[in-house]
Amino acid sequence: xxxxxxxxxxxxxxxxxxxxxxxxxxxxxxxxxxxxxxxxxxxxxxxxxxxxxxxxxxxxxxxxxxxxxxxxxxxxxxxxxxxxxxxxxxxxxxxxxxxxxxxxxxxxxxxxxxxxxxxxxxxxxxxxxxxxxxxxxxxxxxxxxxxx
Amino acid sequence: xxxxxxxxxxxxxxxxxxxxxxxxxxxxxxxxxxxxxxxxxxxxxxxxxxxxxxxxxxxxxxxxxxxxxxxxxxxxxxxxxxxxxxxxxxxxxxxxxxxxxxxxxxxxxxxxxxxxxxxxxxxxxxxxxxxxxxxxxxxxxxxxxxxxxxxxxxxxxxxxxxxxxxxxxxxxxxxxxxxxxxxxxxxxxxxxxxxxxxxxxxxxxxxxxxxxxxxxxxxxxxxxxxxxxxxxxxxxxxxxxxxxxxxxxxxxxxxxxxxxxxxxxxxxxxxxxxxxxxxxxxxxxxxxxxxxxxxxxxxxxxxxxxxxxxxxxxxxxxxxxxxxxxxxxxxxxxxxxxxxxxxxxxxxxxxxxxxxxxxxxxxxxxxxxxxxxxxxxxxxxxxxxxxxxxxxxxxxxxxxxxxxxxxxxxxxxxxxxxxxxxxxxxxxxxxxxxxxxxxxxxxxxxxxxxxxxxxxxxxxxxxxxxxxxxxxxxxxxxxxxxxxxxxxxxxxxxxxxxxxxxxxxxxxxxxxxxxxxxxxxxxxxxxxxxxxxxxxxxxxxxxxxxxxxxxxxxxxxxxxxxxxxxxxxxxxxxxxxxxxxxxxxxxxxxxxxxxxxxxxxxxxxxxxxxxxxxxxxxxxxxxxxxxxxxxxxxxxxxxxxxxxxxxxxxxxxxxxxx
Numbered sequence: 023x024x025x026x027x028x029x030x031x032x033x034x035x036x037x038x039x040x041x042x043x044x045x046x047x048x049x050x051x052x053x054x055x056x057x058x059x060x061x062x063x064x065x066x067x068x069x070x071x072x073x074x075x076x077x078x079x080x081x082x083x084x085x086x087x088x089x090x091x092x093x094x095x096x097x098x099x100x101x102x103x104x105x106x107x108x109x110x111x112x113x114x115x116x117x118x119x120x121x122x123x124x125x126x127x128x129x130x131x132x133x134x135x136x137x138x139x140x141x142x143x144x145x146x147x148x149x150x151x152x153x154x155x156x157x158x159x160x161x162x163x164x165x166x167x168x169x170x
Numbered sequence: 171x172x173x174x175x176x177x178x179x180x181x182x183x184x185x186x187x188x189x190x191x192x193x194x195x196x197x198x199x200x201x202x203x204x205x206x207x208x209x210x211x212x213x214x215x216x217x218x219x220x221x222x223x224x225x226x227x228x229x230x231x232x233x234x235x236x237x238x239x240x241x242x243x244x245x246x247x248x249x250x251x252x253x254x255x256x257x258x259x260x261x262x263x264x265x266x267x268x269x270x271x272x273x274x275x276x277x278x279x280x281x282x283x284x285x286x287x288x289x290x291x292x293x294x295x296x297x298x299x300x301x302x303x304x305x306x307x308x309x310x311x312x313x314x315x316x317x318x319x320x321x322x323x324x325x326x327x328x329x330x331x332x333x334x335x336x337x338x339x340x341x342x343x344x345x346x347x348x349x350x351x352x353x354x355x356x357x358x359x360x361x362x363x364x365x366x367x368x369x370x371x372x373x374x375x376x377x378x379x380x381x382x383x384x385x386x387x388x389x390x391x392x393x394x395x396x397x398x399x400x401x402x403x404x405x406x407x408x409x410x411x412x413x414x415x416x417x418x419x420x421x422x423x424x425x426x427x428x429x430x431x432x433x434x435x436x437x438x439x440x441x442x443x444x445x446x447x448x449x450x451x452x453x454x455x456x457x458x459x460x461x462x463x464x465x466x467x468x469x470x471x472x473x474x475x476x477x478x479x480x481x482x483x484x485x486x487x488x489x490x491x492x493x494x495x496x497x498x499x500x501x502x503x504x505x506x507x508x509x510x511x512x513x514x515x516x517x518x519x520x521x522x523x524x525x526x527x528x529x530x531x532x533x534x535x536x537x538x539x540x541x542x543x544x545x546x547x548x549x550x551x552x553x554x555x556x557x558x559x560x561x562x563x564x565x566x567x568x569x570x571x572x573x574x575x576x577x578x579x580x581x582x583x584x585x586x587x588x589x590x591x592x593x594x595x596x597x598x599x600x601x602x603x604x605x606x607x608x609x610x611x612x613x614x615x616x617x618x619x620x621x622x623x624x625x626x627x628x629x630x631x632x633x634x635x636x637x638x639x640x641x642x643x644x645x646x647x648x649x650x651x652x653x654x655x656x657x658x659x660x661x662x663x664x665x666x667x668x669x670x671x672x673x674x675x676x677x678x679x680x681x682x683x684x685x686x687x688x689x690x691x692x693x694x695x696x697x698x699x700x701x702x703x704x705x706x707x708x709x710x711x712x713x714x715x716x717x718x719x720x721x722x723x724x725x726x727x728x729x730x731x732x733x734x735x736x737x738x739x740x741x742x743x744x745x746x747x748x749x750x751x752x753x754x755x756x757x758x759x760x761x762x763x764x765x766x767x768x769x770x771x772x773x774x775x776x777x778x779x780x781x782x783x784x785x786x787x788x789x790x791x792x793x794x795x796x797x798x799x800x801x802x803x804x805x806x807x808x809x810x811x812x813x814x815x816x817x818x819x820x821x822x823x824x825x826x827x828x
Binding site for chain 2: 028032036039040043046047050051053054055056057058074076088091092093111112113114116117127153156
């Protein structure tokens with residue numbers, strides 16, 4: 023092969039590899055997007071059962087119930103308009119508390135509850151997770167526009 | 171008074187940095203020796219000024235001077251003195267001052283400790299670093315003044331975020347910042363090459379040790395950060411693909427590509443434009459990392475405050491940096507082009523593969539990190555990219571990279587033959603593949619992922635030792651093996667150790683992933699639970715006072731058979747000034763495994779949720795990177811890089827074009 027042909031083959035091979043890598047990346051990317059939704063979205067049917075979601079809002083006061091095994095916890099996340107039941111097995115973060123912002127990530131079940139695999143609370147006492155604040159703001163805006 | 175003094179020092183440093191840029195760049199362009207020397211002096215002056223300012227700030231923390239807003243927000247009189255010092259950089263303003271100090275430290279090192287450079291080259295590098303520093307110090311003084319006053323001064327401060335009151339916090343930020351900022355040095359070298367249009371073997375020998383040094387700091391910084399997250403966050407994870415971690419890992423990947431690419435540039439004169447581009451990318455991505463972490467677009471323990479002005483300022487700096495350097499690249503890179511003839515089957519090809527894989531991996535992680543932020547900023551919806559994405563992308567990209575990593579050193583530069591290579595590696599490849607199957611079958615955990623990891627570990631280990639044996643074996647007569655061993659250059663040992671470090675890391679990650687176990691269990695005093703052959707006995711919880719907190723301290727005895735292996739005391743601390751609960755895990759480490767216990771919630775009365783972890787081989791996750799860092803130091807100290815300019819490069823013309 024002449025150097026020119028060699029270079030051509032090299033470029034073609036490199037491009038093929040690159041295309042394979044890009045294909046791999048994009049397909050993995052599509053499969054792992056987790057959409058953020060609010061309790062109102064779930065009630066309005068904007069997400070389907072079996073979908074992986076992140077749901078944010080306030081932990082409903084008085085809703086935290088610990089199962090008899092001491093490990094399983096259920097609580098409700100509310101955006102002040104609607105609420106969603108969350109089940110979680112494991113230790114909750116240090117700053118998880120009633121009437122405080124929290125974000126749960128997990129699978130949406132057919133009955134409209136969420137089986138969470140991860141629960142996030144804020145990192146220090148000065149601010150809420152932005153996603154939780156967002157859910158509450160959205161719901162309050164929606165309520166306001168209904169009243170008007 | 172002290173605070174104003176600090177502020178004055180910072181203002182002076184801005185001016186000196188500006189002069190440093192001016193004298194360095196103009197002096198080099200006009201061949202004014204006096205100007206070039208002045209630029210170097212300015213670099214040292216800048217470092218002294220910033221060091222004094224930083225010491226002044228530490229002094230304010232130690233004196234608990236709450237009339238300084240930063241001290242009031244991040245420290246208290248009850249904070250132990252060592253955390254009063256670390257509080258200096260446990261916040262936005264102080265950590266940015268440390269960033270600037272690190273930059274001036276690197277600059278002063280280039281100015282005075284690089285005698286092999288030509289005066290013009292050195293002046294350009296120092297000048298470019300001065301320009302970077304000017305931009306950064308303006309950011310500091312205009313948007314993030316660490317010496318701002320608080321009127322009226324409160325009687326007590328708010329204490330440092332309890333998460334940051336930890337020994338890991340003392341060293342993690344300085345190491346990471348030295349790494350981030352170290353990329354500025356190779357960036358400056360790259361721009362200097364573009365300005366002069368000259369990039370020869372001497373340039374590579376100058377730039378390479380600096381790239382290695384930055385890489386060493388970045389490696390250590392990431393390692394300590396991961397270690398800190400592991401024991402401090404209380405749930406035993408060591409890497410979360412969290413945007414803040416990614417922000418440091420992306421430049422690391424690019425810098426890794428750079429320190430490999432520059433070898434080809436040095437030995438073969440090839441990949442020149444590519445090496446320059448990687449240097450520019452490494453620094454730009456470090457700036458992007460700073461932006462992501464400091465602008466508040468990410469919620470994390472690192473995002474101390476969200477002030478849009480700061481984010482915009484850094485974004486502006488980033489835009490100017492990327493814009494100017496890419497313009498310069500587009501204009502000048504064609505002058506650099508024209509490497510030697512390129513053959514297929516040679517070491518160059520394997521290094522090219524490494525470069526492509528590292529860059530693609532960096533791009534993929536960047537996509538997963540930035541896409542959700544971009545979408546959110548454009549108000550197109552909120553989503554996040556799950557951890558599985560990063561694993562699904564990273565593992566397939568790194569597998570061939572590690573495979574070729576151990577093949578590359580067997581190949582010759584320029585041209586090699588398949589038969590010469592095959593004779594040496596095909597047998598090893600087959601044997602290690604089989605051995606990995608047998609090992610995992612014996613351990614009763616034969617999965618594809620575990621096999622892949624074990625095979626790569628064995629392959630790296632066997633390949634490395636074969637390489638060393640060859641190096642000691644087939645040399646000229648008349649030298650003993652010891653003589654040959656002594657003559658191996660530092661850069662070769664660096665390569666060898668770093669690759670072994672990668673192997674050690676893969677082994678740790680693989681075996682940990684395969685055999686780790688976790689049990690969340692409700693326990694009353696006296697109750698036991700078994701995990702992976704260890705018996706954990708919970709002895710109850712007591713209240714214990716600390717300097718600025720009160721702790722609920724649990725005691726857990728661990729036995730293996732009849733032998734008492736460890737007594738662990740995990741805590742839940744409540745800090746006085748923050749009403750914030752903190753989980754403090756307890757860990758018993760040996761080379762082969764960690765036993766890790768942390769307290770969950772109190773259920774009722776004496777009963778607590780306790781999290782028990784068995785973590786085999788976790789130590790190798792830090793030993794591997796530690797080995798890589800040692801390797802980087804070894805390579806950077808290679809004598810060839812510090813030869814005087816006379817020996818390395820007889821004549822380097824002062825190019826008048828720039």
